Amino acid sequence: xxxxxxxxxxxxxxxxxxxxxxxxxxxxxxxxxxxxxxxxxxxxxxxxxxxxxxxxxxxxxxxxxxxxxxxxxxxxxxxxxxxxxxxxxxxxxx
Amino acid sequence: xxxxxxxxxxxxxxxxxxxxxxxxxxxxxxxxxxxxxxxxxxxxxxxxxxxxxxxxxxxxxxxxxxxxxxxxxxxxxxxxxxxxxxxxxxxxxxxxxxxxxxxxxxxxxxxxxxxxxxxxxxx
Numbered sequence: 328x329x330x331x332x333x334x335x336x337x338x339x340x341x342x343x344x345x346x347x348x349x350x351x352x353x354x355x356x357x358x359x360x361x362x363x364x365x366x367x368x369x370x371x372x373x374x375x376x377x378x379x380x381x382x383x384x385x386x387x388x389x390x391x392x393x394x395x396x397x398x399x400x401x402x403x404x405x406x407x408x409x410x411x412x413x414x415x416x417x418x419x420x421x
Numbered sequence: 422x423x424x425x426x427x428x429x430x431x432x433x434x435x436x437x438x439x440x441x442x443x444x445x446x447x448x449x450x451x452x453x454x455x456x457x458x459x460x461x462x463x464x465x466x467x468x469x470x471x472x473x474x475x476x477x478x479x480x481x482x483x484x485x486x487x488x489x490x491x492x493x494x495x496x497x498x499x500x501x502x503x504x505x506x507x508x509x510x511x512x513x514x515x516x517x518x519x520x521x522x523x524x525x526x527x528x529x530x531x532x533x534x535x536x537x538x539x540x541x542x543x544x
Contacts, residue, residue, distance in 0.1 A: 328428055335439045342446035349449045349458075357455050357514035361462050364506055365449060368466040369442055371499070375477040375492075376435070384487055390474065390495045398502040405513035 329380065336376050343369045360404050367397030427483035434476035441469030454522040455514045463507020470503075471496050 343366060350362040371393050378386040407413050448461030478492040515530060 328432075331432060332435075335435055338439050339442060342442050345446035345450050355455060355514070355519045357510055357517070357519055358458060360510050361455070361459055361507075362449065364510070365445055365462045365466050368445075368470045368499075368503070371495075372438065372442060372470045372473040375473050379477060379480050384481055384485070384489055387477075387489055387491050387495075391491055391498065394495055394498050394502065398498075398506055401506040402509055405509045408517045409513040 332376055332380050336373060336380070339369055339373050339376070343373075356408060357405075360401060360408075364397060364401045367393060367400075371397075424484070427479070431476045431480050431483070434472050434479065438469045438472030438474075438476060441465050441472060445469060454525075455519050456511055456521060459507045459511040459514075463504050467499055467503030470499055474499070 346362045346366045346369065350359050350366070353359045353362060371390050374386055374389050374393070378384065403413050442465075445462055445466040448465065449458055452458050452461055474492050474496050478489060478496075481487045481489050481492070516534075521528065
């Protein structure tokens with residue numbers, strides 16, 4: 328069963344290499360953001376498998392943390408691409 | 422006996438998830454433009470990581486005897502935010518002017534955006 332989990336970890340690493348390839352050659356900026364988002368998702372899967380391999384449940388907080396961080400990063404970057412700023416200035420004040 | 426059944430269940434779920442993540446990688450490399458790539462990345466990667474986290478939850482539940490609710494929370498959170506992230510990045514790619522694939526046949530968002538621009542100029 329351990330060998331099975333190691334094979335799964337290696338397959339996920341191969342797909343991470345594919346994501347990094349897209350991150351490097353991606354012709355536009357949103358391509359790279361999509362690749363980074365998928366990289367975060369693959370990292371979450373890998374942490375799940377590694378916490379099985381290391382036989383501990385202390386790493387499982389990291390899953391939720393990485394999910395939240397990847398989502399916030401994607402939304403912030405797409406808002407920057409769309410409007411040119413991330414946190415908009417208030418109209419009433421100034 | 423129960424252990425073997427549990428191991429088979431976990432093995433099937435984890436390998437399904439890994440297959441979905443590999444499909445995401447192949448799609449991200451081979452598909453022609455950004456919209457097809459978000460189509461591959463948002464759905465398939467989300468389903469794959471949900472399957473893998475389900476396998477991890479089943480492992481800790483059936484073999485170690487720990488019910489870990491944080492994994493369930495992670496599955497629900499990924500199910501909500503994965504497609505939303507794909508939508509948001511596709512929309513920002515369209516609005517920042519990334520070109521579609523040269524063989525795509527239909528662009529239903531372009532007249533809507535032209536109309537909105539016209540309304541903005543009238544104000």
